[in-house]
Amino acid sequence: MPISPNQGSTGGGTLVTxxxxxxxxxxxxxxGGKSATSxxxxxxxxxxxxxxxxxxxxxxxxxxPGGTSNPVPFFYVGAPFKSSLGTDSGPLAGGNTITVNGTGLSTATSVSFGGVTATPTVTSDSSLSVTVPAGAAAGPVSVSVTTAGGTNNGLSYTYVDTPTIGTIAPDEGPTSGGTAVTISGTNLxxxxxxxxxxxxxxxxVINTTTLSAVSPPGTAGAVDVVVTNPAGSATAxxxxTYVTGPGI
Known part of the structure; x- marks a missing residue:
């Protein structure tokens, strides 16, 4: 007499066939000694x-009316407990794979990022990996894991958009470095x-549109300035421009 599924939440409510x-x-x-609720x-x-x-x-x-059947085992599973995300931010486009660490994860069937679900790959009872789906907008979303034991919330993942560079001021300095510059743009x-x-x-980081940086030593001439965040890079x-000092 098989039953399916043969495991469910300690809180009950699992429909079995x-x-x-x-x-x-x-x-x-x-x-066991308890009657099914339906x-x-x-x-x-x-x-x-x-x-x-x-x-x-x-x-x-x-x-x-003919009697009682032989017992078939059913396993009660506790709700998962998530302790941490291996990476707590990533590109708005999604597609990156992260780990979820915790306990009770062996029966995980889905991971939700702000209501958008993804199917995980279970590594062990304490770890799983999942490919992050695309986000609706940059910013934090809640993360929940659903297992045979229920759903657990409590972690946050931040979607990040690709940075842009608008201006760099000043845009030149000595080859010895040490020039304090202000970089303006978006998603910084x-x-x-x-x-x-x-x-x-x-x-x-000053705010989402401003960075301050100090130029390292370099060689004379114009060079690229690159700003990188978890979503990608922007290149000016x-x-x-590195400028050689005067000589007499």
Missing amino acids: ITGTNLANTSAVKF VTNVSPTQVTAVSPSGTGTVGVTVTT DSTDSVTFDGVAAPFS VGGF
């Missing part, structure tokens, strides 16, 4: 029932790095 023989006129379905005779070979609350592994039995608040001709520059081609 029981298949067997001589199931007509079923009068009761029990999960029983429906579908046919002489099939009955549906809604599991009551419970814990651990219990035997499911069906009672008809999640900046990971700023480079001048491929050399990392110290920077600080020839955006800063």
Whole structure:
């Protein structure tokens, strides 16, 4: 007498289908010592029932005028607990794969990002990976994981849009470096790095449209300035010019 699914939430409410023989006129379905909250005779070979609350592994039995069946195991699963996301931000377009760490994740069937669901790949009871779907807009969304034990919320993921560079001021400085510049643009608040001709520059985020940075040493001439965030990079081609000091 197989049942499907054979596991469900400790809080109950799982609709299970029981298949067997001589199931007509079923009068009761029990999960361990508890009666199912709802029983429906579908046919002489099939009955549906809604599991009551419970814990651990219990035997499911069906009672008809002819007697009570042998028990078939049903496993109660606790709701998942998510402890962290491997990466908590990424591009608005989605497509990047992140990990979710926690407990009770072995039966995960979906991960929701602000209501948009994705199917995970379960690594273990404490870890899964999932490809992030595209977001509707830049900003934070809630993340929830659904398993046989229920749905758990509590984590946040931030969608980030690609940065742009509008102006760099001043746009020139000595080859020795040390020039404080202001970079204006959009989506700059999640900046990971700023480079001048491929050399990392110290920077600080002022707000979503402004960065301050200090030019590293470089060679004379115009160089590209690149701003990078989790969604991608913006390049100001020839955006800063290194100038050689005067000599006498």
